[in-house]
Amino acid sequence: MKERVAIVGIGVTGFFSVSPSLSFKELTYTAAVKAYEDAGLHPKDIDSFITASEDFMEGYSIFDEYVPDQMGAVMRPVQTVTADFLQALGIGWMMINTGRFRIIAVESHSKASNVKTLDEVKAFALDPVYIRPLKENSDFLAGLEMNRFLTETGNTEEQCAHVVVKNKANALKNPHAAHAAKLTVDDVLSSNPISHPLKELDAAKAADGAVMVVLASEKEAKALCKKPIWICGISWFSGQGNPWSRTFAYADYAQLAAQKAYKMAGISNPIKDLDFAEISDEYSYKELQHLESIGVARKGEAGFLTQSGATLADGIFPVNISGGLIGVGNTFEAAAGIMVYDAVMQLRHEAGMRQIPNACRGLVQSWRGVPTATGAVAILSNE
Protein backbone atom coordinates (compact mmCIF):
# COMPACT_ATOMS: atom_id res chain seq x y z
CA MET A 1 0.00 0.00 0.00
CA LYS A 2 1.20 3.45 -0.99
CA GLU A 3 1.79 6.08 1.66
CA ARG A 4 -0.98 8.64 1.87
CA VAL A 5 -0.45 12.36 1.21
CA ALA A 6 -1.56 15.10 3.59
CA ILE A 7 -1.86 18.87 3.70
CA VAL A 8 0.40 19.83 6.62
CA GLY A 9 0.47 23.59 6.16
CA ILE A 10 -1.67 26.21 4.50
CA GLY A 11 -1.63 30.00 4.22
CA VAL A 12 -3.74 32.63 2.48
CA THR A 13 -3.43 36.38 2.20
CA GLY A 14 -7.12 37.07 2.38
CA PHE A 15 -8.80 38.24 -0.81
CA PHE A 16 -9.45 41.79 -1.98
CA SER A 17 -10.94 43.54 -5.01
CA VAL A 18 -7.66 45.48 -5.24
CA SER A 19 -4.31 45.11 -3.44
CA PRO A 20 -2.35 48.27 -4.24
CA SER A 21 0.11 48.05 -1.34
CA LEU A 22 1.65 44.71 -2.34
CA SER A 23 3.15 43.38 -5.57
CA PHE A 24 2.12 39.89 -6.69
CA LYS A 25 5.42 38.58 -5.31
CA GLU A 26 4.68 40.14 -1.93
CA LEU A 27 1.21 38.58 -1.94
CA THR A 28 2.77 35.17 -2.55
CA TYR A 29 5.42 35.80 0.09
CA THR A 30 2.68 36.62 2.62
CA ALA A 31 0.84 33.35 1.92
CA ALA A 32 4.10 31.38 1.84
CA VAL A 33 5.25 32.67 5.23
CA LYS A 34 1.90 31.67 6.74
CA ALA A 35 1.99 28.23 5.12
CA TYR A 36 5.56 27.50 6.25
CA GLU A 37 4.80 28.76 9.77
CA ASP A 38 1.66 26.61 9.81
CA ALA A 39 3.69 23.56 8.77
CA GLY A 40 6.60 24.41 11.07
CA LEU A 41 8.98 24.28 8.13
CA HIS A 42 11.54 26.45 6.36
CA PRO A 43 11.61 26.53 2.55
CA LYS A 44 14.90 24.58 2.66
CA ASP A 45 12.86 21.64 4.00
CA ILE A 46 10.71 21.60 0.84
CA ASP A 47 11.78 19.12 -1.85
CA SER A 48 10.06 20.77 -4.80
CA PHE A 49 7.77 23.72 -5.56
CA ILE A 50 4.77 24.07 -7.89
CA THR A 51 2.85 27.18 -8.89
CA ALA A 52 -0.33 27.40 -10.95
CA SER A 53 -0.58 30.44 -13.19
CA GLU A 54 -1.36 31.69 -16.66
CA ASP A 55 0.99 34.05 -18.51
CA PHE A 56 -1.58 36.48 -19.89
CA MET A 57 -3.22 36.95 -16.49
CA GLU A 58 0.19 37.74 -15.01
CA GLY A 59 1.30 40.05 -17.81
CA TYR A 60 4.56 38.15 -18.34
CA SER A 61 5.52 35.44 -20.78
CA ILE A 62 7.58 32.55 -19.40
CA PHE A 63 6.07 33.45 -16.05
CA ASP A 64 7.69 30.51 -14.24
CA GLU A 65 10.93 32.52 -14.21
CA TYR A 66 9.21 35.00 -11.89
CA VAL A 67 8.03 32.62 -9.16
CA PRO A 68 10.96 31.16 -7.18
CA ASP A 69 12.23 33.99 -4.93
CA GLN A 70 8.96 34.84 -3.17
CA MET A 71 8.54 31.18 -2.16
CA GLY A 72 12.09 30.72 -0.89
CA ALA A 73 12.75 28.52 -3.90
CA VAL A 74 15.82 30.12 -5.47
CA MET A 75 18.27 27.42 -6.63
CA ARG A 76 15.58 24.83 -5.98
CA PRO A 77 13.40 22.72 -8.30
CA VAL A 78 10.34 24.77 -9.31
CA GLN A 79 7.70 24.23 -11.96
CA THR A 80 4.74 26.30 -13.09
CA VAL A 81 1.65 24.57 -14.40
CA THR A 82 -0.83 26.41 -16.58
CA ALA A 83 -3.78 24.92 -14.78
CA ASP A 84 -5.83 25.60 -11.71
CA PHE A 85 -4.68 25.22 -8.14
CA LEU A 86 -6.42 21.88 -7.67
CA GLN A 87 -4.62 20.43 -10.68
CA ALA A 88 -1.35 21.71 -9.27
CA LEU A 89 -2.26 20.05 -5.98
CA GLY A 90 -2.83 16.82 -7.90
CA ILE A 91 0.62 17.10 -9.45
CA GLY A 92 2.14 17.55 -5.98
CA TRP A 93 0.15 14.52 -4.78
CA MET A 94 1.53 12.45 -7.66
CA MET A 95 5.10 13.61 -7.02
CA ILE A 96 4.92 12.45 -3.40
CA ASN A 97 3.33 9.19 -4.58
CA THR A 98 6.44 8.48 -6.67
CA GLY A 99 8.32 8.05 -3.37
CA ARG A 100 11.04 10.46 -4.53
CA PHE A 101 9.64 13.55 -2.77
CA ARG A 102 8.63 13.92 0.87
CA ILE A 103 7.43 17.52 1.00
CA ILE A 104 6.03 19.72 -1.78
CA ALA A 105 4.80 23.31 -1.74
CA VAL A 106 1.96 24.31 -4.08
CA GLU A 107 1.18 27.98 -4.70
CA SER A 108 -1.23 30.06 -6.71
CA HIS A 109 -2.25 33.71 -6.68
CA SER A 110 -4.26 36.34 -8.49
CA LYS A 111 -3.33 39.92 -9.20
CA ALA A 112 -6.34 40.44 -11.46
CA SER A 113 -6.45 44.12 -10.50
CA ASN A 114 -3.17 44.57 -12.41
CA VAL A 115 -4.90 43.64 -15.66
CA LYS A 116 -6.27 46.86 -17.13
CA THR A 117 -7.94 44.95 -19.96
CA LEU A 118 -9.31 41.93 -18.08
CA ASP A 119 -12.26 41.45 -20.46
CA GLU A 120 -9.88 41.40 -23.41
CA VAL A 121 -7.53 38.92 -21.78
CA LYS A 122 -10.51 36.65 -21.11
CA ALA A 123 -11.76 37.07 -24.69
CA PHE A 124 -8.27 36.14 -25.89
CA ALA A 125 -8.94 32.61 -24.60
CA LEU A 126 -11.73 32.19 -27.17
CA ASP A 127 -11.02 30.33 -30.39
CA PRO A 128 -9.41 32.90 -32.71
CA VAL A 129 -10.90 31.58 -35.95
CA TYR A 130 -14.35 30.29 -35.03
CA ILE A 131 -15.48 32.43 -32.06
CA ARG A 132 -13.30 35.49 -31.44
CA PRO A 133 -14.23 37.22 -34.72
CA LEU A 134 -17.75 37.70 -33.26
CA LYS A 135 -16.10 40.19 -30.84
CA GLU A 136 -18.40 39.20 -27.98
CA ASN A 137 -17.61 39.38 -24.30
CA SER A 138 -16.39 35.96 -23.13
CA ASP A 139 -19.33 35.85 -20.67
CA PHE A 140 -21.53 35.08 -23.68
CA LEU A 141 -20.39 31.45 -23.64
CA ALA A 142 -21.67 31.19 -20.07
CA GLY A 143 -24.98 32.81 -21.09
CA LEU A 144 -25.27 30.32 -23.95
CA GLU A 145 -24.57 27.37 -21.65
CA MET A 146 -26.83 28.68 -18.87
CA ASN A 147 -29.82 29.09 -21.19
CA ARG A 148 -29.59 25.51 -22.46
CA PHE A 149 -28.83 24.15 -18.98
CA LEU A 150 -31.92 25.80 -17.48
CA THR A 151 -34.17 24.86 -20.39
CA GLU A 152 -33.08 21.24 -20.53
CA THR A 153 -32.93 20.52 -16.78
CA GLY A 154 -35.85 22.67 -15.59
CA ASN A 155 -33.70 24.54 -13.07
CA THR A 156 -34.69 28.22 -12.95
CA GLU A 157 -33.11 31.69 -12.90
CA GLU A 158 -34.69 32.17 -9.48
CA GLN A 159 -32.94 29.05 -8.17
CA CYS A 160 -29.66 30.42 -9.57
CA ALA A 161 -30.38 33.63 -7.64
CA HIS A 162 -30.70 31.53 -4.47
CA VAL A 163 -27.12 30.33 -5.07
CA VAL A 164 -25.91 33.94 -5.18
CA VAL A 165 -27.83 34.96 -2.05
CA LYS A 166 -26.52 31.91 -0.14
CA ASN A 167 -22.87 32.31 -1.19
CA LYS A 168 -22.71 36.07 -0.63
CA ALA A 169 -24.29 35.56 2.81
CA ASN A 170 -21.87 32.74 3.69
CA ALA A 171 -19.03 35.10 2.78
CA LEU A 172 -20.21 37.54 5.49
CA LYS A 173 -18.77 35.07 7.99
CA ASN A 174 -15.53 34.68 6.05
CA PRO A 175 -12.95 37.32 7.03
CA HIS A 176 -10.99 36.53 3.85
CA ALA A 177 -13.89 37.27 1.47
CA ALA A 178 -13.80 40.25 -0.94
CA HIS A 179 -17.42 40.22 -2.14
CA ALA A 180 -19.65 39.35 0.81
CA ALA A 181 -23.14 40.86 0.85
CA LYS A 182 -26.61 40.45 2.27
CA LEU A 183 -28.85 40.25 -0.78
CA THR A 184 -32.32 39.12 -1.71
CA VAL A 185 -33.34 36.90 -4.61
CA ASP A 186 -34.98 39.95 -6.16
CA ASP A 187 -31.71 41.91 -5.98
CA VAL A 188 -30.10 39.20 -8.08
CA LEU A 189 -32.98 38.81 -10.53
CA SER A 190 -33.18 42.57 -11.11
CA SER A 191 -29.44 43.09 -11.56
CA ASN A 192 -28.29 44.17 -15.05
CA PRO A 193 -28.31 41.49 -17.74
CA ILE A 194 -24.84 40.71 -19.10
CA SER A 195 -25.61 37.80 -21.39
CA HIS A 196 -29.22 36.74 -20.95
CA PRO A 197 -30.16 34.76 -18.87
CA LEU A 198 -26.93 35.64 -17.07
CA LYS A 199 -27.07 38.75 -14.89
CA GLU A 200 -24.45 40.91 -13.22
CA LEU A 201 -24.86 39.30 -9.80
CA ASP A 202 -24.79 35.75 -11.23
CA ALA A 203 -21.11 36.20 -12.11
CA ALA A 204 -18.25 36.07 -9.60
CA LYS A 205 -16.20 39.27 -9.53
CA ALA A 206 -12.43 39.15 -9.68
CA ALA A 207 -10.23 39.36 -6.60
CA ASP A 208 -6.54 39.50 -5.68
CA GLY A 209 -4.84 37.19 -3.23
CA ALA A 210 -2.51 34.22 -2.82
CA VAL A 211 -2.64 30.75 -1.33
CA MET A 212 0.02 28.19 -0.51
CA VAL A 213 -0.30 24.59 0.62
CA VAL A 214 2.46 22.34 1.97
CA LEU A 215 1.99 18.65 1.18
CA ALA A 216 3.81 15.81 2.90
CA SER A 217 4.07 12.04 2.71
CA GLU A 218 2.24 10.08 5.41
CA LYS A 219 5.39 9.48 7.45
CA GLU A 220 6.45 13.13 7.37
CA ALA A 221 2.89 14.33 7.96
CA LYS A 222 2.49 12.29 11.13
CA ALA A 223 5.81 13.58 12.47
CA LEU A 224 5.16 17.22 11.52
CA CYS A 225 1.55 17.85 12.14
CA LYS A 226 -1.13 17.33 14.80
CA LYS A 227 -3.99 17.72 12.32
CA PRO A 228 -2.91 16.47 8.91
CA ILE A 229 -5.68 16.71 6.31
CA TRP A 230 -5.48 13.75 3.97
CA ILE A 231 -6.05 13.87 0.23
CA CYS A 232 -8.12 10.69 -0.20
CA GLY A 233 -8.96 11.19 -3.85
CA ILE A 234 -7.94 13.69 -6.51
CA SER A 235 -8.49 13.78 -10.23
CA TRP A 236 -8.92 16.13 -13.15
CA PHE A 237 -10.31 15.85 -16.63
CA SER A 238 -10.79 17.90 -19.75
CA GLY A 239 -14.16 17.29 -21.35
CA GLN A 240 -15.31 18.22 -24.82
CA GLY A 241 -12.81 20.90 -25.82
CA ASN A 242 -14.58 22.80 -28.60
CA PRO A 243 -17.47 24.79 -27.10
CA TRP A 244 -19.64 24.12 -30.17
CA SER A 245 -19.45 20.38 -29.52
CA ARG A 246 -20.37 20.45 -25.83
CA THR A 247 -23.43 19.19 -24.01
CA PHE A 248 -24.52 22.14 -21.88
CA ALA A 249 -26.89 20.21 -19.61
CA TYR A 250 -24.06 18.81 -17.53
CA ALA A 251 -20.32 19.26 -17.05
CA ASP A 252 -18.53 16.18 -18.40
CA TYR A 253 -15.19 17.18 -16.83
CA ALA A 254 -16.76 17.41 -13.36
CA GLN A 255 -18.59 14.12 -13.74
CA LEU A 256 -15.45 12.26 -14.82
CA ALA A 257 -13.24 13.84 -12.16
CA ALA A 258 -15.78 13.13 -9.41
CA GLN A 259 -16.27 9.50 -10.44
CA LYS A 260 -12.54 8.90 -10.27
CA ALA A 261 -12.03 10.79 -7.00
CA TYR A 262 -14.99 8.96 -5.40
CA LYS A 263 -13.47 5.63 -6.43
CA MET A 264 -10.10 6.57 -4.93
CA ALA A 265 -11.73 7.72 -1.69
CA GLY A 266 -14.25 4.87 -1.45
CA ILE A 267 -17.28 7.15 -1.73
CA SER A 268 -20.49 5.56 -2.97
CA ASN A 269 -23.06 8.13 -1.85
CA PRO A 270 -21.62 11.66 -1.90
CA ILE A 271 -24.37 13.24 0.23
CA LYS A 272 -24.07 10.57 2.92
CA ASP A 273 -20.31 10.09 2.75
CA LEU A 274 -19.32 13.77 2.65
CA ASP A 275 -20.02 16.51 5.20
CA PHE A 276 -19.74 19.50 2.85
CA ALA A 277 -18.59 20.59 -0.59
CA GLU A 278 -16.83 23.60 -2.05
CA ILE A 279 -18.06 23.87 -5.64
CA SER A 280 -16.92 26.14 -8.46
CA ASP A 281 -19.56 28.88 -8.74
CA GLU A 282 -17.82 31.27 -11.10
CA TYR A 283 -21.36 31.74 -12.40
CA SER A 284 -24.37 30.89 -10.21
CA TYR A 285 -25.75 28.23 -12.58
CA LYS A 286 -22.37 26.44 -12.52
CA GLU A 287 -22.91 25.52 -8.86
CA LEU A 288 -26.17 23.79 -9.83
CA GLN A 289 -24.70 22.22 -12.97
CA HIS A 290 -21.63 20.99 -11.06
CA LEU A 291 -23.76 19.55 -8.21
CA GLU A 292 -25.77 17.55 -10.75
CA SER A 293 -22.64 16.49 -12.62
CA ILE A 294 -20.87 15.16 -9.52
CA GLY A 295 -23.93 13.20 -8.41
CA VAL A 296 -24.94 15.29 -5.39
CA ALA A 297 -28.25 16.09 -7.11
CA ARG A 298 -30.10 14.32 -9.91
CA LYS A 299 -30.61 16.12 -13.22
CA GLY A 300 -32.93 19.08 -12.67
CA GLU A 301 -32.91 18.81 -8.87
CA ALA A 302 -29.97 20.97 -7.78
CA GLY A 303 -32.15 24.08 -7.93
CA PHE A 304 -34.81 22.56 -5.65
CA LEU A 305 -32.09 21.34 -3.31
CA THR A 306 -30.71 24.90 -3.11
CA GLN A 307 -34.11 26.55 -2.76
CA SER A 308 -35.07 24.12 0.03
CA GLY A 309 -32.07 25.25 2.07
CA ALA A 310 -30.30 21.89 1.92
CA THR A 311 -27.07 23.53 0.73
CA LEU A 312 -27.04 26.33 3.32
CA ALA A 313 -24.21 26.27 5.85
CA ASP A 314 -26.61 24.65 8.36
CA GLY A 315 -28.36 22.49 5.75
CA ILE A 316 -28.05 18.73 5.26
CA PHE A 317 -25.31 19.21 2.65
CA PRO A 318 -23.57 22.60 2.95
CA VAL A 319 -22.17 23.93 -0.32
CA ASN A 320 -19.66 26.78 -0.43
CA ILE A 321 -19.56 27.59 3.27
CA SER A 322 -16.60 29.80 2.32
CA GLY A 323 -18.82 31.96 0.14
CA GLY A 324 -17.48 30.39 -3.05
CA LEU A 325 -16.08 32.49 -5.84
CA ILE A 326 -19.23 34.62 -5.83
CA GLY A 327 -18.66 35.58 -2.20
CA VAL A 328 -14.88 35.39 -1.78
CA GLY A 329 -13.91 36.51 -5.30
CA ASN A 330 -12.71 34.93 -8.50
CA THR A 331 -8.95 34.52 -8.30
CA PHE A 332 -8.73 32.55 -11.56
CA GLU A 333 -6.05 29.83 -11.28
CA ALA A 334 -5.98 30.36 -7.49
CA ALA A 335 -9.76 30.02 -7.17
CA ALA A 336 -9.71 26.43 -5.91
CA GLY A 337 -7.09 27.48 -3.37
CA ILE A 338 -9.69 29.53 -1.51
CA MET A 339 -11.88 26.45 -1.36
CA VAL A 340 -9.08 24.11 -0.28
CA TYR A 341 -8.20 26.60 2.47
CA ASP A 342 -11.76 26.63 3.75
CA ALA A 343 -12.08 22.85 3.54
CA VAL A 344 -8.86 22.43 5.53
CA MET A 345 -10.11 24.86 8.19
CA GLN A 346 -13.43 22.93 8.43
CA LEU A 347 -11.64 19.59 8.72
CA ARG A 348 -9.23 20.91 11.34
CA HIS A 349 -12.27 22.33 13.18
CA GLU A 350 -10.65 25.76 13.01
CA ALA A 351 -13.21 27.51 10.78
CA GLY A 352 -14.41 29.84 13.53
CA MET A 353 -17.83 31.37 12.80
CA ARG A 354 -18.12 29.16 9.73
CA GLN A 355 -17.42 25.87 11.52
CA ILE A 356 -19.98 23.13 10.94
CA PRO A 357 -20.22 20.38 13.60
CA ASN A 358 -18.24 17.14 13.23
CA ALA A 359 -16.81 17.87 9.79
CA CYS A 360 -14.81 14.82 8.79
CA ARG A 361 -14.76 14.61 5.01
CA GLY A 362 -15.29 17.25 2.33
CA LEU A 363 -15.11 17.74 -1.42
CA VAL A 364 -13.50 20.53 -3.43
CA GLN A 365 -14.34 20.93 -7.10
CA SER A 366 -12.77 23.37 -9.56
CA TRP A 367 -13.41 24.64 -13.07
CA ARG A 368 -10.93 26.65 -15.13
CA GLY A 369 -13.64 29.04 -16.30
CA VAL A 370 -14.80 30.21 -19.72
CA PRO A 371 -14.08 28.94 -22.34
CA THR A 372 -12.74 25.73 -20.79
CA ALA A 373 -14.25 22.33 -20.09
CA THR A 374 -11.55 21.46 -17.58
CA GLY A 375 -11.85 20.90 -13.87
CA ALA A 376 -10.73 18.85 -10.91
CA VAL A 377 -12.20 17.18 -7.84
CA ALA A 378 -10.43 16.46 -4.55
CA ILE A 379 -11.71 14.61 -1.49
CA LEU A 380 -10.16 15.77 1.78
CA SER A 381 -10.48 14.03 5.15
CA ASN A 382 -9.23 14.44 8.72
CA GLU A 383 -8.97 10.71 9.34
Place this chain on the structure above:
Amino acid sequence: MSFKESIQLNTQLGYFEGEIPVNYQYTLGIAGTKFFETLMNEGQFVASECKTCGVKTIYPLIYCEECFSAIDTYVPVGLEGELYSFTKCYRDYQGKEYQTPHLIGLIRFEGIKGGIIHRLGIDDKEVHIGMKVKAKLKPAKERNGTLEDILYFEKS
Protein backbone atom coordinates in the same frame (compact mmCIF):
# COMPACT_ATOMS: atom_id res chain seq x y z
CA MET B 1 10.15 35.31 8.10
CA SER B 2 7.65 38.19 7.91
CA PHE B 3 7.10 41.71 6.65
CA LYS B 4 9.04 44.30 8.59
CA GLU B 5 7.22 47.26 7.09
CA SER B 6 4.07 48.16 5.22
CA ILE B 7 2.76 51.03 3.11
CA GLN B 8 0.65 53.24 5.33
CA LEU B 9 -0.36 56.05 2.98
CA ASN B 10 -2.19 56.10 -0.35
CA THR B 11 0.26 58.73 -1.54
CA GLN B 12 3.08 56.19 -1.21
CA LEU B 13 1.43 53.59 -3.47
CA GLY B 14 3.54 52.98 -6.54
CA TYR B 15 2.79 51.38 -9.88
CA PHE B 16 4.22 51.13 -13.35
CA GLU B 17 2.25 51.18 -16.62
CA GLY B 18 2.99 48.43 -19.11
CA GLU B 19 1.51 46.81 -22.17
CA ILE B 20 2.09 43.76 -24.32
CA PRO B 21 1.30 44.34 -27.98
CA VAL B 22 0.32 40.97 -29.43
CA ASN B 23 -0.56 40.26 -33.04
CA TYR B 24 -0.95 36.92 -34.72
CA GLN B 25 -1.68 35.30 -38.04
CA TYR B 26 -3.61 32.14 -37.14
CA THR B 27 -3.12 29.30 -39.63
CA LEU B 28 -6.44 27.74 -40.65
CA GLY B 29 -4.91 24.33 -41.35
CA ILE B 30 -6.14 21.71 -43.78
CA ALA B 31 -9.65 21.26 -42.43
CA GLY B 32 -10.19 24.94 -41.63
CA THR B 33 -9.07 25.96 -45.12
CA LYS B 34 -11.47 23.38 -46.59
CA PHE B 35 -14.34 24.78 -44.51
CA PHE B 36 -13.77 28.43 -45.38
CA GLU B 37 -12.93 27.80 -49.07
CA THR B 38 -16.14 25.84 -49.49
CA LEU B 39 -18.08 28.56 -47.67
CA MET B 40 -16.55 31.26 -49.86
CA ASN B 41 -16.70 29.48 -53.23
CA GLU B 42 -19.79 27.27 -52.95
CA GLY B 43 -21.82 28.96 -50.24
CA GLN B 44 -21.97 25.71 -48.28
CA PHE B 45 -20.84 24.26 -44.98
CA VAL B 46 -18.77 21.07 -44.84
CA ALA B 47 -18.30 18.52 -42.07
CA SER B 48 -15.50 15.99 -41.83
CA GLU B 49 -16.54 12.33 -41.86
CA CYS B 50 -14.64 9.59 -40.03
CA LYS B 51 -14.58 6.42 -42.12
CA THR B 52 -13.75 4.31 -39.05
CA CYS B 53 -16.56 5.24 -36.65
CA GLY B 54 -18.87 7.20 -38.92
CA VAL B 55 -18.92 10.40 -36.85
CA LYS B 56 -19.32 13.61 -38.84
CA THR B 57 -17.98 16.79 -37.28
CA ILE B 58 -18.45 20.49 -37.86
CA TYR B 59 -16.18 22.45 -37.76
CA PRO B 60 -14.29 19.81 -39.74
CA LEU B 61 -11.14 18.12 -38.41
CA ILE B 62 -8.42 16.01 -40.06
CA TYR B 63 -8.59 13.58 -37.15
CA CYS B 64 -11.53 11.98 -35.38
CA GLU B 65 -12.29 13.31 -31.88
CA GLU B 66 -13.93 9.99 -31.03
CA CYS B 67 -11.50 7.34 -32.34
CA PHE B 68 -8.44 9.37 -33.40
CA SER B 69 -8.48 8.02 -36.98
CA ALA B 70 -7.10 10.26 -39.71
CA ILE B 71 -9.83 11.91 -41.80
CA ASP B 72 -9.70 13.06 -45.42
CA THR B 73 -13.38 12.91 -46.27
CA TYR B 74 -15.61 15.99 -46.24
CA VAL B 75 -19.35 16.00 -46.71
CA PRO B 76 -21.61 18.94 -47.54
CA VAL B 77 -23.94 20.17 -44.82
CA GLY B 78 -27.03 22.20 -45.64
CA LEU B 79 -27.35 25.75 -44.36
CA GLU B 80 -30.31 24.73 -42.20
CA GLY B 81 -29.96 23.67 -38.60
CA GLU B 82 -31.54 23.73 -35.18
CA LEU B 83 -30.95 26.29 -32.43
CA TYR B 84 -29.27 24.36 -29.57
CA SER B 85 -29.02 27.47 -27.37
CA PHE B 86 -28.96 31.25 -27.58
CA THR B 87 -28.04 34.23 -25.43
CA LYS B 88 -28.68 37.95 -25.63
CA CYS B 89 -25.35 39.77 -25.41
CA TYR B 90 -25.04 43.16 -23.74
CA ARG B 91 -21.27 43.69 -23.81
CA ASP B 92 -18.46 43.39 -26.31
CA TYR B 93 -15.07 41.72 -25.85
CA GLN B 94 -13.71 44.82 -24.11
CA GLY B 95 -16.62 45.00 -21.69
CA LYS B 96 -18.21 47.98 -23.46
CA GLU B 97 -22.01 47.96 -23.35
CA TYR B 98 -23.83 47.65 -26.67
CA GLN B 99 -26.38 50.32 -27.48
CA THR B 100 -28.53 47.56 -28.89
CA PRO B 101 -28.01 44.11 -27.39
CA HIS B 102 -28.17 41.25 -29.85
CA LEU B 103 -28.61 37.50 -30.02
CA ILE B 104 -25.92 34.86 -30.46
CA GLY B 105 -26.77 31.20 -30.93
CA LEU B 106 -25.22 27.75 -31.19
CA ILE B 107 -26.62 26.00 -34.24
CA ARG B 108 -26.48 22.23 -34.61
CA PHE B 109 -27.02 20.25 -37.82
CA GLU B 110 -28.89 16.95 -38.11
CA GLY B 111 -26.64 13.93 -37.77
CA ILE B 112 -23.52 16.08 -37.22
CA LYS B 113 -21.43 16.45 -34.11
CA GLY B 114 -20.51 20.04 -33.20
CA GLY B 115 -22.07 23.18 -34.61
CA ILE B 116 -21.63 26.84 -35.44
CA ILE B 117 -21.77 29.73 -32.98
CA HIS B 118 -22.94 32.91 -34.70
CA ARG B 119 -25.24 35.91 -34.63
CA LEU B 120 -29.00 35.41 -34.95
CA GLY B 121 -31.20 37.60 -37.10
CA ILE B 122 -34.33 36.63 -35.21
CA ASP B 123 -36.78 38.69 -33.20
CA ASP B 124 -36.40 38.44 -29.40
CA LYS B 125 -40.01 37.41 -29.05
CA GLU B 126 -39.72 34.55 -31.53
CA VAL B 127 -36.36 33.08 -30.58
CA HIS B 128 -36.47 29.74 -28.75
CA ILE B 129 -34.30 26.70 -28.21
CA GLY B 130 -35.08 23.98 -30.77
CA MET B 131 -36.29 26.33 -33.52
CA LYS B 132 -35.23 25.71 -37.12
CA VAL B 133 -32.80 28.28 -38.44
CA LYS B 134 -30.93 28.90 -41.70
CA ALA B 135 -27.66 30.68 -42.41
CA LYS B 136 -27.84 33.96 -44.31
CA LEU B 137 -24.56 34.35 -46.19
CA LYS B 138 -22.90 37.40 -47.70
CA PRO B 139 -23.36 37.70 -51.47
CA ALA B 140 -20.82 35.44 -53.29
CA LYS B 141 -18.75 38.39 -54.55
CA GLU B 142 -18.26 39.83 -51.07
CA ARG B 143 -17.19 36.60 -49.35
CA ASN B 144 -13.54 36.32 -48.30
CA GLY B 145 -13.31 32.95 -46.58
CA THR B 146 -13.84 33.95 -42.93
CA LEU B 147 -16.51 33.55 -40.27
CA GLU B 148 -17.88 36.91 -41.45
CA ASP B 149 -19.04 35.26 -44.71
CA ILE B 150 -21.99 34.20 -42.56
CA LEU B 151 -24.08 37.30 -41.85
CA TYR B 152 -26.34 35.58 -39.30
CA PHE B 153 -28.78 32.71 -38.87
CA GLU B 154 -32.45 33.49 -39.43
CA LYS B 155 -35.75 31.67 -39.00
CA SER B 156 -36.18 29.05 -41.72
